[in-house]
Amino acid sequence: MASETKEFSREELATHNGEDQPSIYVGYEGKVYDVSESKLWKTGQHMKRHPSGVDLTEEIGGAPHGPEVFDKFSQVGTLKPEKDPMDEGVPDFLLALFEQVPMLRRHPHPMTVHFPLVFNLVFPFFNVLYLLTGHEPFEKTAFHMLILNVPSMLVGMSTGPLTWWVNYGAKMSNNIKIKLSVSCLLFILTLVALFWRITNPEILVNMGTAGWAYLALSSSFAVLVGILGWFGAKMTFPH
Numbered sequence: 001m002a003s004e005t006k007e008f009s010r011e012e013l014a015t016h017n018g019e020d021q022p023s024i025y026v027g028y029e030g031k032v033y034d035v036s037e038s039k040l041w042k043t044g045q046h047m048k049r050h051p052s053g054v055d056l057t058e059e060i061g062g063a064p065h066g067p068e069v070f071d072k073f074s075q076v077g078t079l080k081p082e083k084d085p086m087d088e089g090v091p092d093f094l095l096a097l098f099e100q101v102p103m104l105r106r107h108p109h110p111m112t113v114h115f116p117l118v119f120n121l122v123f124p125f126f127n128v129l130y131l132l133t134g135h136e137p138f139e140k141t142a143f144h145m146l147i148l149n150v151p152s153m154l155v156g157m158s159t160g161p162l163t164w165w166v167n168y169g170a171k172m173s174n175n176i177k178i179k180l181s182v183s184c185l186l187f188i189l190t191l192v193a194l195f196w197r198i199t200n201p202e203i204l205v206n207m208g209t210a211g212w213a214y215l216a217l218s219s220s221f222a223v224l225v226g227i228l229g230w231f232g233a234k235m236t237f238p239h
Ligand code: HEM
Pocket: 026, 027, 028, 035, 037, 038, 039, 040, 041, 046, 047, 050, 056, 057, 059, 060, 061, 062, 063, 064, 065, 069, 070
């Protein structure tokens, strides 16, 4: 026996369309009504155009009457909310978490990318500043920025794929291809520069070919992170 608390899936509701079984049900605003007793629904169709066994919430706007027509029919259950296609494949515990803390769905990437953006820009900036002024703490600052770049890149490279998965359905696009390859390249170059600087702390002090190469490498970080930000923002603000 149906009860008001029974939850109907779309598929289940569709079986109450006057063909497979005698009961004729209609979905309206999340509720399921039994209209089997109505002369106007007994064929399973209403006014030769509205099928039963489906959610007709949208269609009632075109009717010469309002939802008061349901008053004399009993509610036999509720309609299971349709899953957002974007939620397909996202585990229920994550969906429950996003329900509790909605900002966790969209914000982690835009929030955390500011760290790699800053470190990748400031690292070459302080190297250049050191070369211009000869003031050694500037070079040290650049080195520290390079160290901090490692965890900040890892965070950006984790929240990026996460946001791509839960907000873009993990659909591949040119923007994503560029972002994935450029961030991997930038991360590898970060490790290379770090290794180089650790094994050769005087690399900019005794400026030679290696020093210029190191400077060029560090300057490429600003360009690469600019590409990451540009193609990211193209997705967030497409127009
Ligand atoms: C162009 C679309 C529609 C037309 C022309 C139409 C017309 C009518 C008419 C003339 C009646 C009987 C008079 C009345 O009770 O006011 C009626 C009753 C009813 N209609 Fe519609 N309707 C339309 C769409 C819909 C839709 C989309 C729904 C469901 C969401 C719906 C549900 C009902 C129900 C439950 C009744 C009561 C039936 C009864 O008392 O036996 N109608 N409709």
